[in-house]
Amino acid sequence: MKLKKILSFKQWSHIFRNSWKYIVSPQVATGDKLLFTIPVILYWVLPDFLPFMPIDDIGVTMLLMGWFVSRMERKYPVLKVLR
Template identity: 50%
Template sequence: MRKLLTLKHWKNTFAFIYKLLMSKEVAVRDKLLFLIPVIVYWVVPDVLPLIPIDDIAFTMIIAEWFAARMGRKYNIS
């Protein structure tokens, strides 16, 4: 839990996600599995402000899940 609170962890996570999104090995469908929910969630709170989770918190939760899942699926580290 403590490592989730460090800037170094998030820097590495987002750098890894960038690597995954730019990789030709990762299917477009899998890239969209990350991009579409994040983009939609960044737009929806402006239209529907009753959702109780912050935009950046949602993005960080999805980022952590996406990085772990795609790293295992495509054996990229």
């Protein structure tokens, strides 16, 4: 994502809204859902370099969420929600 999109509230609201829709959609393959959820869950559960500081966990989750939504929009164009 470009810097302008990273800082855009509209872009992040689109990502948050659509990431949940792709995760609960029965039309998205389970493997695709696990490709996002497993790394996020492992990153939150396993100990990291900054204990008791969830800022890095949230940042990584948001970056993975942006990647997941852009990948699902390309792979499942039928499910793409209008911005």
